[in-house]
Amino acid sequence: MPSPIALNASALRAAAHPAARPVAAWLMAGVMALLLAVFVTVALALAWAGPAAAQTVRPPANATTNILPPGPDMQGGVLGNLSDGTIWHNIRKGAAGNSQDLRAGSGVLIQSQGDDWRLIRDRWVLPIAWKVLAGVLAVLVVYYAIRGRIKLKAPRSGRVIPRFSLVERVVHWFVASLFILLGVTGLIILFGRPFLLPLIGPGAFAVLASAALQGHNLFGPIFIVSIGALFFTFARGNGFRWVDLKWLLKGGGMLGGHASSGRYNFGEKSWFWWASLCGLALSLSGLLLLFPDHLPGFLQGASAEVPPERILMQWATLVHAIAATAFIAFGLGHIYLGTIGMEGALEGMTRGTVDETWAWEHHDLWYEDHKAGASTDTSRAEVRAAAGDV
Amino acid sequence: MKDLPDTGPATPPPAPERKIDAQAAIDHFIQGCGSHIGSYLDACIHCGQCSQACHFHEVTQDPKYTPALKLQPITRVYKRHKAPLSGVKRMLGLVPPELTPEYLQEYEELIFDSCTLCGRCTEVCPMGIDIASVVALSRQAFVAAGLGPPDLLQAAETSRDKGSPLGLTAxxxxxxxxxxxxDNEVEIPLDSETADVLVTVSSIEMMKYPDSIVAVAKLMNAAGVDWTISTKGYEATNFGYLAGRGDIAKIMITRLVDAAESVGAKLLVIPECGHAYGAMRWTGANILGRPLPFEVVHITEFVAQMIRDGKLKLRKTEESVTYHDPCQISRRGGATADAREILAAYSSDVREMDPTGNHNWCCGGGGGVQAIGTAADLRHAVFQIKINQVEATGAKTFVSACANCRLTMDESREVLHWPQKVQSLVEVLADRLEN
Amino acid sequence: MSFLELTQGPLWYLASAVFVIGVLWRLIGILRLGRSTDRSVARASGLGGALKAIALHSVPHGGNLKRTLYHFLTGYGFHLGLFVLLFFAAPHVAFIKGLTGFGWTPLPRWGFLIAAEAAFAGLILMWLRRMTDPVMRRLSDADDHIATWLVFVVMLTGCLALQEAHDSLRALHLLCVEALMIYFPFSRLMHAFTFLFARAYTGATYGRRGVTP
Known part of the structure; x- marks a missing residue:
């Protein structure tokens, strides 16, 4: 049933108060400004860091050194029952010996797991991660080149219906802004050494890495809060249903034909759970990395063996990198579809409303539910939305 | 699905003969922009919390009814002509454009129809900006430019020419x-040679709620007060003040001052009318340009004093009662506690609204909005807030102490088919007098 | 002259001068607009009302907290966080000591972290609300956005320089701070001072009427 308040959105928008600006433009401007801020930081830092790097770099203010107070002389006469070869073999395997230093892990000369960790990280995680990210980007570029923007099949109706509430939009963009900040700084930390260092040299890279690390560490905890808010704000309606399977079998309508969906389709629901799980993994591993000295007691060791928190940290860096790659990879697709990939999608998250044609073509079941349950209140919201007062 | 109620009044079609003199508005703004206004305009951070306190925004949820928006016309002038450092900005071309007739017309509805000068927005403002006072100044500037609702301006002119906005001549x-x-067998002294107390009347009461006048007379007589009403100056309402006509405001005040001086009254009693109290008590001396030669009290203050002094004795009722605070008497008048004292003497079951006292919601018709025809639909919508408040108390009797509130509420409750009677505080008191 | 010497030397003094003179000029200018005396008979003290209003408008009152909870939480988070960072972050304390000779106990690192989180979250959330809430969108102008972003960039560069190991990062932060200081007196950032005037004038008006607004 068509709404009795058939208002022409563009006419009303034109009649609306001139001070009302298109929110999308401002929002994009904001995100651009954010990126600009990061790039300006980088550029300026590089410009000045290059030649004079040697004079302008100091040890960090909180740096500690490992010089121990002088102890008693080493005892002589250390001939043992093992052959030298075996001793060195054991040491290479991470065996713990005795040390004057009583701190945890000090008895281990070569921490063998550390080498394993390094190999996993450098030989497996990093190469796969950058290939995944580059691959996703390439797929998107190719898809856009071939298929182009997914346009609305029917002309816009001029009528809009509310899609995302103020709270939902605020939470979304809160997460999004932190995602960008942490994503950029995180990628610098992860890939800076292999990709940036050869390009910009050690002096500039040291500046960049220091800035990225500090920024990343500081924004991390807020991100945990934001991802929690995201989960609770969007959990409703994101449970999987039978209709999602049908949607999936139809390839989301990309294979031709119409794929029915409720408020969120299978892709969006997957993205929600993917983001939540990656967010959880990133949060937990991130906390371990941020506060290695503040682990709960049962995770801490005091023996000469390699302390468990160090092994945990090694695992945490791997989990953090893998989860981040997974998050960013899916996120690229999400950003693509939300902006240039699909006509009419972005306004749901900026203005809060979508055109009825868009709703019908992409979320027909939701559209019908909405029309059936439309009350005076929601209709009034629609009228205001049409007038630009979202 | 039922049709939507109209969420806002249509802007009145600008009469073709209206000539709008934007420069006059600019001059008035420049002249009226004192340091307090400058502080307000420089402090507003556009947070929009004021919208949460405004009844017009509350019922329509329309962002145009954000109180802070009403600061924008004067802000333009301030930033262009008056603000410190605006010279530097003008050199860089960073000052806002000059006011235009079109711009002023766009804001006309916001300045007149949809502000009751109730001052609720000031409470919620983190900067404590007194938006109502800026709107009052803006009204003067708009009127100087030739704008303003014709009916409100007509009411002001009728007051000047006939002594009262409703044609209540001497x-x-x-x-x-x-x-x-x-009719009521009560003595109402008129034009006594001398009197201690000059009682003024609101023409709304005299023409529409005459029982109020009788009730005031009964209370005055019972308390043994030497009082009179004077034909030299009787009209307490001041539509010159509400319509932004400073000249008429001054005439209205001068009449009352002359009347009080001629009978030698040391006390002037304002009847149940909110803005009449504010206009006389708090701005009378400023408009007149000299201190008032008498004390000004609202009838609730006066009655509370009589009860305190033991001059009025009431038979206390057990019937539940709730009180609507007229904004200009409670929040912007400071007589909040006096009404409470009276209520405590009147009934053993006083039920406060939520929110109440200085935080109470406006009836929707204050600040002259009652007299603006195009604002009628909007204020009827606003009255729903009051209905909800009153019904939540469950009180049997619903009183107020402002004839303008009462008229507004009576009109709105007819439109909204709400059966609850709106009564006057002095009327219900007069019925419970002991002797 | 290195980037750091520039931002710690001439630029710093220029920005400080613009800030101090500009703010004073504007505040004195506002006061010089003048105000006619109120001839009405006061019911209570205007000064008392002004002081009460200054205190009272710092906290929610009048039963509106529920309606303005978002602004309350984000506003408090940002302003308290920023205040703590500004005056108690260890590098800032050291900087002030270098300038004036006066120093005080700086925050421990955990305190810095909490303050920074609150300030960032508050600022971002307030700006997002500005972008999405119809009321705030209609009110906002370029100044609102520029001020928000300047403050954001200042806080961001400050955090990026947290390791205190690179002069270029320190200089970058200083450069942003100087841009903010020069922008300050010409903008709505002045509310950091004018809020006192606005509250005091309203408080005095209402105070004379025996009302605490």
Whole structure:
């Protein structure tokens, strides 16, 4: 049933108060400004860091050194029952010996797991991660080149219906802004050494890495809060249903034909759970990395063996990198579809409303539910939305 | 699905003969922009919390009814002509454009129809900006430019020409008082040679709620006060003040001052009318340009004092009662506690609204909005807030102490088919007098 | 002259001068607009009302907290966080000591972290609300956005320089701070001072009427 308040959105928008600006433009401007801020930081830092790097770099203010107070002389006469070869073999395997230093892990000369960790990280995680990210980007570029923007099949109706509430939009963009900040700084930390260092040299890279690390560490905890808010704000309606399977079998309508969906389709629901799980993994591993000295007691060791928190940290860096790659990879697709990939999608998250044609073509079941349950209140919201007062 | 109620009044079609003199508005703004206004305009951070306190925004949820928006016309002038450092900005071309007739017309509805000068927005403002006072100044500037609702301006001019906005001339006043006095067998002194107390009337009461006048007379007589009403100056309402006509505001005040001086009254009692109290008590001396030669009290203050002094004795009722705070008497008048004292003496079951006292919601018709025809739909919508408040208390009797509130509420409750009677505090008191 | 010497030397003094003179000029200018005396008979003290209003408008009152909870939480988070960072972050304390000779106990690192989180979250959330809430969108102008972003960039560069190991990062932060200081007196950032005037004038008006607004 068509709404009795058939208002022409563009006419009303034109009649609306001139001070009302298109929110999308401002929002994009904001995100651009954010990126600009990061790039300006980088550029300026590089410009000045290059030649004079040697004079302008100091040890960090909180740096500690490992010089121990002088102890008693080493005892002589250390001939043992093992052959030298075996001793060195054991040491290479991470065996713990005795040390004057009583701190945890000090008895281990070569921490063998550390080498394993390094190999996993450098030989497996990093190469796969950058290939995944580059691959996703390439797929998107190719898809856009071939298929182009997914346009609305029917002309816009001029009528809009509310899609995302103020709270939902605020939470979304809160997460999004932190995602960008942490994503950029995180990628610098992860890939800076292999990709940036050869390009910009050690002096500039040291500046960049220091800035990225500090920024990343500081924004991390807020991100945990934001991802929690995201989960609770969007959990409703994101449970999987039978209709999602049908949607999936139809390839989301990309294979031709119409794929029915409720408020969120299978892709969006997957993205929600993917983001939540990656967010959880990133949060937990991130906390371990941020506060290695503040682990709960049962995770801490005091023996000469390699302390468990160090092994945990090694695992945490791997989990953090893998989860981040997974998050960013899916996120690229999400950003693509939300902006240039699909006509009419972005306004749901900026203005809060979508055109009825868009709703019908992409979320027909939701559209019908909405029309059936439309009350005076929601209709009034629609009228205001049409007038630009979202 | 039922059709939507109209969420806002249509802007009145600008009469073709209206000539808008934007420069006059600019001059008025420049002249009126004192340091307090400058502080307000420089402090507003556009947070929009004021919208949460405004009844017009509350019922429509329309962002245009954000109180802070009403600061924008004067802000333009301030930033262009008056703000410190605006010279530097002008050199860089960073000052806002000059006011235009079109711009002023766009804001006309916001400045007149949809502000009751109730001052709720000030409470919620983190900067404590007194938006109502800026709107009052803006009204003067708009009127100087030739804008403003014709009916409100007409009411002001009628007050000047006939003594009262509702055509209550001295002769009509004499007739009606005679009639009221005879009908109700109560003595109402008119034009006594001398009196301690000059009682003023609101023409709304005299023409629409004459029982109020009778009730005031009964209370005055019971308390043994030496009082009178004077045909030299009787109209307490001041539509010159509400319509932004400073000249008429001054005439209205001068009449009352002359009347009080001629009978030698040391006390002037304002009847149940909110803005009349504010206009006389808090701005009278400023408009007049010299201190008032008498004390000004609202009838609730006066009655509370009589009860305190033991001059009025009431038979206390057990019936539940709730009180609507007229904004200009409670929040912007400071007589909040006096009404509470009276209520405590009147009934053993006083039920406060939520919110109440200085935080109470406006009836929707204050600040002259009652007299603006195009604002009618909007204020009827606003009245729903009051209905909800009153019903939540479950009180049997619903009183207020402002004839303008009462008229607004009576009109709105007819439109909204709400059966609850709106009564006057002095009327219900007069019925419970002991002797 | 290195980037750091520039931002710690001439630029710093220029920005400080613009800030101090500009703010004073504007505040004195506002006061010099003048105000006619109120001839009405006061019911209570105007000064008392002004002081009460200054205190009272710092906290929610009048039963509106529920309606303005978002602004309350984000506003408090940002302003308290920023205040703590500004005056108690260890590098800032050291900087002030270098300038004036006066120093005080700086925050421990955990305190810095909490303050920074609150300030960032508050600022971002307030700006997002500005972008999405119809009321705030209609009110906002370029100044609102520029001020928000300047403050954001200042806080961001400050955090990026947290390791205190690179002069270029320190200089970058200083450069942003100087841009903010020069922008300050010409903008709505002045509310950091004018809020006192606005509250005091309203408080005095209402105070004379025996009302605490």
């Amino acid at each position: 002769e009509v006043l004499r007739d009606r008082i005679e009639w009221l006095s005879d």
